[in-house]
Amino acid sequence: MGILMWLVFSALTQTLATFETEHSQKDASFTQNTVLHRHKREWEWNSIFVHEEQKIDHPVKIGKLKSTKATKNSIFVIDGIGANTTFVVDSHGDVFVKKTLDREKQSIYNLTAKVIDSQTKQLLEAEEKFYIKVMDINDNVPTFTHSQYNGSVPERSNGGTSVLKVTATDLDDPTTEYGKVVYDLLEGKESFNINTETGLITTKTLHDFTINLDREKKDTYKLIVQAKDTPSFKTGGTSTVTVIVTLEDINDNLATFTQGNYNFDVKESESIGFIIGRMKTEDKDELQNKNPIFTIKNPDDGSIFNVKQDFQKFGVITLLKALDFETIQKYEFDVEIDEATSMPADNEKELKNSKAHVTIKVLDVNEPPVFKQPSYNFTIEENVNIGTSIGSVSAHDPDKAKNTIRYSINEDSPLRIDPTSGTLYTAKELDREMNHLYAIPVTAAETDHEGLKSQVIVNLKVSDVNDNDPELGEPYSVFVCENDGPGTVIQRIYAADKDEITPGSKASFALASPNANFSLVDNHDGSANISVKQGGFTFEDTKEYIINIVISDNGQPSRSSTILLPISVCKCEENRINYHCMKPYAQTGVSVHAVTAILLCILTILVIVILIVMRKRYRKDTLATLGKSSGEIHEQLVTYDEEGGGEMDTNGYDVTVLNSARNNSIMPGPCLYATVQKPAGKADMGIMIEVKKDEADHDRDAIPYDTLHIYGYEGPESLAGSLSSLETSSSDSNLDYDFLNDWGPRFKTLAELYGVDASEDDYEY
Incomplete structure (x- = not known):
């Protein structure tokens, strides 16, 4: 009982000191030196305190109001929150509490007191503020902010590594022991520590070494954390919470093979990149932290096979080169596995199967013919004779049977092939200007019952010969302005050639015949300039001038062509930009072919006219003779x-x-x-x-x-x-008009009318 009273007295003393400190700046009249600051006041009382959670069956006196001006007829009146309901005062100034108080709801009540004469109702003493402070008791226990905490930490972490922080709150007065909270680990102390004041959980260190947290041995820890108030005393409110700590995996284990020997079979026909098999491994770490490295110890086999990781971190054997059963039927080699860990591996001392022996057996298959080259390239000049040999292809049967090979090619191909020797010949005339590159598939087939086939591409390039005449690069509309003076360049012309243009080969230009009005200058770059010689052209002159140009290439042998280029006279503005040309009356420039055609037409017309005249004269002579004879x-x-x-x-x-x-x-x-x-x-x-x-x-x-x-x-x-x-007369005539048939085709109609069954084919016109 003595200890309890001491505790209450201490609590009251501390509460009072705190209360006075908090309100010293709010009201200068309510301080420790009350008398000095309120010397004009006549109020006298002690500070009023009341305990929370006190059971109230009837009003309980908690203090007394005193005033030197109070008489036997005076009465005390209080105002404020809780006045006359929670707190009441009698005529003697005694203050009573009528209800149970809860400090956590309201800790201080601000009230005012007045002294009034009961008869005159006059105010004997000016009203004065006073406070009733609710004293805290330990009626609340600490409460955690979460019903459960979950945290994680990497395995094999150093001591003192933070895991997580727990937090608990107490509704009691935090300035007293009742509101202070401390933490403790009830479970998990063997691997973790907790800060009693902050609630921070860390990994544990004992005597300069870290407790080994190994995920492969234990991956989850369950901690029980206790929160307690009144830390200075054994008694007090407590609560607990569960904390789940998960260890995060790191790469601290080496991978090993699950067995010491692996055997695989593979067909010789499998293509490069084919997966031959998988070598299973074992690693206690999680998949994302596994990083095994595989090495083939036999250097020769390392160029034929490769071992790499798959998504399960197993060793996958793939094919790097084509296999040939007829050459090698079996391969044997060793594969080592290694891994770089972040720290010394846990299983380093007990490591086994870090090396495995691999045997790969090659299976024979019937393979199609194999060409000696992956593709063939030939070049031949254009316009060679049909049947010219360009080269040959060759294939063989890679199997032991060594079957005979026959070759074939598409019928529409520009080449034909000898079915037994593989020699290629031209099947049609080749024109580089039509097509200069051909990709021709050639088929090789075995002559046995299976008749396996394979194909190869023959690339044929048709080289150029100088078989095309040079031409003008484009159709030019050449004109000369009437104000163009001597030396004026009126047109620059370019040459074109369907033949292949070799570096440095340029066409040359020259005049086929001298021209009195224009000159031609070869620029030696495949172009030439047409210039005015003397000038003096007039727009009214509708004549179209012709220059005869010879274009020659430098092929072997050289080829040339003659071009008739017409030139019109135009009226031009400055800089020859805008111009107007009149249509010439007649075209004087005609090609040799056109002139020849015109002459042939004229000759044909003359022959026809002569034949008509001769035939007409002959007919006249015939008619005259017939007339005289009859x-x-x-x-x-x-x-x-x-x-x-x-x-x-x-x-x-x-x-x-x-x-x-x-x-x-x-x-x-x-x-x-x-x-x-x-x-x-x-x-x-x-x-x-x-x-x-x-x-x-x-x-x-x-x-x-x-x-x-x-x-x-x-x-x-x-x-x-x-x-x-x-x-x-109307009667029918009995005359015979058959002789009209002898007078020729012009009397045919009369013969039909008056003759007897004259035939249309009796006479030829």
Whole structure:
């Protein structure tokens, strides 16, 4: 009991001192020297304190208000938060508490006190502030901020390495022992320490060496941390929390093979990069911290095989070179495993299987033919004869059977191949300007029942020969300005050649014939300048000038071409920028080929005209002869292709015109052909008609001969009688008109009308 009272007294003393310190600056009237500062006041009382959590069944006196001016009739009145509800005062100034207080909710109550005369209700003493301070008791225990803590630290960490910090709070007054918290490890002290004041957990160090935290032995630790208040006493509130510490892995173990010998089989046909097999390893570290290094100890095998890590950090054997069963059937070599650790390995002393023996057996397969070269390259000149040999390809059977090889090539290839020897020949004419590079697949096949095949590419380059004439590089529109003076360069021309241009080979230019108006200067760089010689050109001169240019290459042998380049005269502005050219009346520059074509056309036309004239003269002679031999001339008029209209003539023509044609008095004057002198006698009538026909043929202004006007003379009747429908009786005639078929094709129509079944093929025109 004595100890408890001492504790209470100490707590009260400390609380009072703290209270007075806190409020000394707020109210100068409430200090330790109360009397000195309030000498005008008549209030007298001690500081009022009350314990929290005190059980209140009835009002409990906690202090007394005193004033020198108080009388037996005076009463005390208090105001403020809690006044007259939580705290009350009687007429004697005794202060009572009526409720249980909680310091954690409110630790100080600010109140005012007044003394009033009960009869006069006059204020005997001015109101004065006073405080009721709630004294703390240890009614709260420390509380952790988390229900569980989780932390981590690398394995094999040095002593004192921070892991994590725990924190607990106590609602009691932090200025007293009740509110102070200290920490302790209830579990885990063998590997970790904790700072009793801050709660920081660190790895443990004992006597200058670090406790070995080995993840491979134990990867998780469970710690129990206690938080306790009133650290100066054994009694006090406590709470605990669980802390899980996980060890992080580091590379502190060496990898080893799981076995000492590994055996693998691989086909000889497998390609480079093929995975032959995996060598399993063992490493206690986590996957991300494993870093094994594999080394093949046999230098020769190291160039054929390779061992590297896979995603599981196993050793993967891959193929670096092609295998050949016919050469080597088995490989044997050793593989060592090593690893660089961050510190001395835990398993260094107990390490085993750091070396393994590997045996690889090569399996035989039937392989396709193998060409001696991965590709073939040949060069041949263009335009060589078909069947020219360019070289050969060769393949062999790599197997023991050594089967015969036959070669083949596509039918549309520019080459053909000898199926047994592999010799290549040209199959068509090669033109470098059409295609200068060919990639031709050639197939080699074994002649056994499986007929395995393989292919190789033959690259054929067609080299150039000088088989193309040089030309102008582009179509030039050359003009000369009327104000261009002597020496003015009016155009720079360039040469082009379909043949391959070799370094240093440049075409040369020259005039094929001297030109009085223009000169040509070779620049010796594949170009030439056309310049004005004398000038004096006029825009009104629509003549187009021609210069004859010879372009020569320097091939072996050299080739050249002649170019006719027209030059127009134009009206130009300054610097020859804007110009206007008139279209020439005629083109005077024509190529040799064009002139030859024109001459051939003219010659052909002349031959045709001569043949027509000769044929026409021959026809005239034939008709004249026929007319004289028959004795009847009147019928020759039918040759002018004017076929009668039959009975329709009576409607189409006035018959009186024919009758009046015999009466010269009716005509206003003689017609053109009537003026021609007519030979006397019936025998000369044919000659007269021919004369009149010739005059009609050569007189452009004359009326056509096959009109009614030419019938100015009626010949004697013919053997066939009259052919006119005007005087023909309606009865059928019994005359035979078959002789009309003998008069030729011009009487064919009459023969068909009056003859009997005249054949169209009786006469050839």
